[in-house]
Structures are given as structure tokens and as C-alpha cells.
Amino acid sequence: MSYKIDTLCVQSGYKPKTGESRIPPVVQSTTYVYEKTQDMADLFDLKSDGYFYTRLANPTVAAFEGKVAALEGGVAAIGCASGMSATTLAAFTVCGAGDNIVSSSAIYGGTFNLFAVTLPKLGIECRFFDVDAPAEEIEKLIDDKTKMIFAETVANPSIKVLDFGKIAGIAEKYGVLFFVDNTLATPALCRPFEFGANIVIHSSSKYLDGHAAALGGVIVDGGNFGFKGNPRYVSFNEPDESYHGLVYADLPAAPFANKCRAQLVRDMGAIMSPQNAFISFLGCDTLALRMERHSSNAAKVAKFLSESDKIDWVLHPSLENNKYHALARKYLPDGQGGMLSFGVKGNVKDAAKFMEALRLVTQETHVADTRSCVLHPASTTHRQLSKEELAAAGVPENLIRLSVGIENPDDIIEDLKQALQKI
Known part of the structure; x- marks a missing residue:
């Protein structure tokens, strides 16, 4: 069967x-x-x-x-x-x-x-x-x-x-x-x-x-x-x-x-x-349930960030103006996952200030578990790459990677909002 x-x-x-x-x-x-x-x-x-x-x-x-x-x-x-x-x-x-x-x-x-x-x-x-x-x-x-x-x-x-x-x-x-x-x-x-x-x-x-x-x-x-x-x-x-x-x-x-x-x-x-x-x-017992929640939470967070005047750009395939939206609809029709990236307006120091101001969302070298977390890849997971290699990998220096967890989406957004007010 x-x-x-x-x-x-x-x-x-x-x-x-x-x-x-x-x-x-x-x-x-x-x-x-x-x-x-x-x-x-x-x-x-x-x-x-x-x-x-x-x-x-x-x-x-x-x-x-x-x-x-x-x-x-x-x-x-x-x-x-x-x-x-x-x-x-x-x-x-x-x-x-x-x-x-x-x-x-x-x-x-x-x-x-x-x-x-x-x-x-x-x-x-x-x-x-x-x-x-x-x-x-x-x-x-x-x-x-x-x-x-x-x-x-x-x-x-x-x-x-x-x-x-x-x-x-x-x-x-x-x-x-x-x-x-x-x-x-x-x-x-x-x-x-x-x-x-x-x-x-x-x-x-x-x-x-x-x-x-x-x-x-x-x-x-x-x-x-x-x-x-x-x-x-x-x-x-x-x-x-x-x-x-x-x-x-x-x-x-x-x-x-x-x-x-x-x-x-x-x-x-x-x-x-x-x-x-x-x-x-x-x-794995709860994988299907969790991926549904990760995806819906990330879509809400992506929409919020895309409307903020302190954000340069947001990358998540749920957004209709995203370059990969059509491919995501074809290959990931039931949800596009909990991972998104965005660029804070300003420089690397502004990105650091934003991340350090977060209270609910933690800064860590991990993604894709139940808890929301952020990372600055250019200075951590991708720090060995040259500027040219970073560009080829699609990792500009102001990119922040956000792994959206399964917490209440309103709480995640409220935390992001208060941290953005600090920059």
C-alpha cells in the first residue's frame, strides 16, 4: 500500500x-x-x-x-x-x-x-x-x-x-x-x-x-x-x-x-x-507537521520584512516578486521552507547591531530546528571565501540568514520589529 x-x-x-x-x-x-x-x-x-x-x-x-x-x-x-x-x-x-x-x-x-x-x-x-x-x-x-x-x-x-x-x-x-x-x-x-x-x-x-x-x-x-x-x-x-x-x-x-x-x-x-x-x-515523526509550520511562519516573516523601510531586500520564494517564485510553485508547492535571507540597510556593523538586539531569536551557527535563529554568513560559515567567491555563492556582506522556527509568528515578528528599531 x-x-x-x-x-x-x-x-x-x-x-x-x-x-x-x-x-x-x-x-x-x-x-x-x-x-x-x-x-x-x-x-x-x-x-x-x-x-x-x-x-x-x-x-x-x-x-x-x-x-x-x-x-x-x-x-x-x-x-x-x-x-x-x-x-x-x-x-x-x-x-x-x-x-x-x-x-x-x-x-x-x-x-x-x-x-x-x-x-x-x-x-x-x-x-x-x-x-x-x-x-x-x-x-x-x-x-x-x-x-x-x-x-x-x-x-x-x-x-x-x-x-x-x-x-x-x-x-x-x-x-x-x-x-x-x-x-x-x-x-x-x-x-x-x-x-x-x-x-x-x-x-x-x-x-x-x-x-x-x-x-x-x-x-x-x-x-x-x-x-x-x-x-x-x-x-x-x-x-x-x-x-x-x-x-x-x-x-x-x-x-x-x-x-x-x-x-x-x-x-x-x-x-x-x-x-x-x-x-x-x-x-522525523513530526517532520511533515513542522515543515508546514516552518513554511507558513517564514512566509509571514518574509512579508513583514519586505515591507520594512530598514530592509534592502528579502529572499524567500513565497514572495510573489521573488525570482524563484515560479520554480518554487513547481517543485515546492506545499511550502517553501523556513529559511530566508535579507539585507539590512547600512553596513556590517548595522547588521551586527540588529542581531545583537534580538531577544527571542538567537544568534547561532545552526539552521532548521524548531527555534528561530540568525547568522551572518559572510563572517562565519562563508568567511573563508573571497569577495568574488561570496558573490558567486550569492552571499553579499550585508546578508543575514534567518531560520524561522515554529514559535508563534506574531512573537517572531515582534522581536524582529523591536531589533530593527535599534538601527
Whole structure:
């Protein structure tokens, strides 16, 4: 039976048997016992499902993975230690020295640094494009060593909405994997696999968890990419000698997720902890409800800010004059999320004065939990970027990022109003 997203949030990922706990227990164990040698051998050969060491798989983490896979409509998921580790593991699953990534420049600052600074040290080049550029311009960056195209559904913090049709068309034309970071939209508002994405990534520390209590990330395999015989992905079609000669493209399901877990998670160990998986699993129960409230609150706040004479500009796709309003109506029709950005009139000192005057809304290096918070990205999450890189990422120096929580919207607006009166 096919269920709607609200039901999947509550019911998917874990089904107890008679006499078992209604919610998944926290299996706080590193290892597992087997009586028969062959049973463990089959696990190591990926011939059967089960657990032998928590660095590779754990029952509590598996429940969370199952829930997120169901929410996104994927075939498998991997719980990771953080959103950044999820992006890193996913990239290494397909990329090696000499390969390249083609990525939108309008992405989270940590991801930008990973692609622009760290991966090149390991021989992986990243070629950035303007997400609003025509397809023909983006296509020029792709060659036979391109292993993935990367973008965010809603860009952090420029709030640019991805044109899935354009990017998916390019990926399909060249037979390249299309990766989407869906952190700010979540599957409650947008399911990228329905619009041509192949791999979805989340920082689960944000809306999926919702509490700001559990660090984590998730990689979701859409199971909708043809690896078999694809010359661009030789590593999927040749025997993996480190895994008994396994050919991942020959697996009946989830070749990407299996390769990622068998090779990269095995060797790098950046798996989600059972306790964090448990907290995040519970958080997902209310995801659909929370995203509805985040979206409606943000729309009200965006309207208020757009009418203030102390604000230069406001970026939220709910506004009819927003550049991405039409795309948001197409890809996020049920709500555009709780993230918005705006520019305070004046200089950086005025922005700081405004943020320090807030009483309800807190200043912190986080987004997308139940509580409203602000940040000045140019001096924090994006401070390593040059002025040119900030401009390319859509992060002017007067930009303030506001993550609108689920408090009463009148209280949020009243706090913003009194702080704006201080500048």
C-alpha cells in the first residue's frame, strides 16, 4: 500500500514484531554474536542482511536509514556521522584522482570548501557553475572525467531554488550522476528523485532531527541510475578486489549505496552513532507537521520584512516578486521552507547591531530546528571565501540568514520589529 508523506513520517523505517518495543531500541553495541561461521561469512560477502560491526551497520541506525529512504522514495540509505561526512563519502564513492565534480556555486560554505579546497588536494577537481546559467553554459564544464553534478534544492544561504528540469536534463544527456542536497527542503516539501535526481544527501542535524540535538547526515540512493556497462563508471563495472571481486553494477539493487557502505564507510568509518540515529528517528515523526509550520511562519516573516523601510531586500520564494517564485510553485508547492535571507540597510556593523538586539531569536551557527535563529554568513560559515567567491555563492556582506522556527509568528515578528528599531 502506498502512503502519503505524513503517514510515512510516523510509520516508516521500523515495524516491531509481537512483543517488541513500539519504537526502535537503541542498540548501543559495537559488535554482534553468531553461532555459525558461514552466517558471518555471508554477511561479509553481502549475501545476506544483518549486523557484524557497528562501523558498517547497526539496527538503530538501520531504522533511521529505512525511514529516510522511505520518505525520499529511495531504495537504500546510509546514516553518516554528519552532513559533511555524507557529502564526502558520496563523492568518494564515484570520484578518484583525475576525476572532476561539476557543482552549483550556490551551496553551503562547508561544502564549497570541501569541493574547492580539500578535494583538489586529493586530485579531484571541482568546476563551479551559476545555478541560473543556461544549460549550454553548464554543459561546457562536463567532460569524460566528470563523475557527478551537485546542487541544493534550496541553496544555503542564498535561497535559490533549483531548476530540476534543467540540471536533470543535462545529467541524463551526458550519463552523469545528479546529486542533490535536500536538507533545507526535506522530503516533506520536495522529493528530488521525482524530478530526476539520482542521489540525495541530507544534513540530518537540521529539519530531519528538528531538535538540534543529534549530529548526523544521510545518503539516499534512488536506485534509478544505470551503472551497468556505463564507461564513465568503471569502478562499478570492474571487480572490487578489496571485496572478494564483487562487481557493484551486477547487484540487483542499490549499487551506489552498497559500494559506498562496502568501500567508503568500511575504510573511513564516518557512520552515524546509534544514539543520534534514535533521536533523529523520533524527530522525523513530526517532520511533515513542522515543515508546514516552518513554511507558513517564514512566509509571514518574509512579508513583514519586505515591507520594512530598514530592509534592502528579502529572499524567500513565497514572495510573489521573488525570482524563484515560479520554480518554487513547481517543485515546492506545499511550502517553501523556513529559511530566508535579507539585507539590512547600512553596513556590517548595522547588521551586527540588529542581531545583537534580538531577544527571542538567537544568534547561532545552526539552521532548521524548531527555534528561530540568525547568522551572518559572510563572517562565519562563508568567511573563508573571497569577495568574488561570496558573490558567486550569492552571499553579499550585508546578508543575514534567518531560520524561522515554529514559535508563534506574531512573537517572531515582534522581536524582529523591536531589533530593527535599534538601527
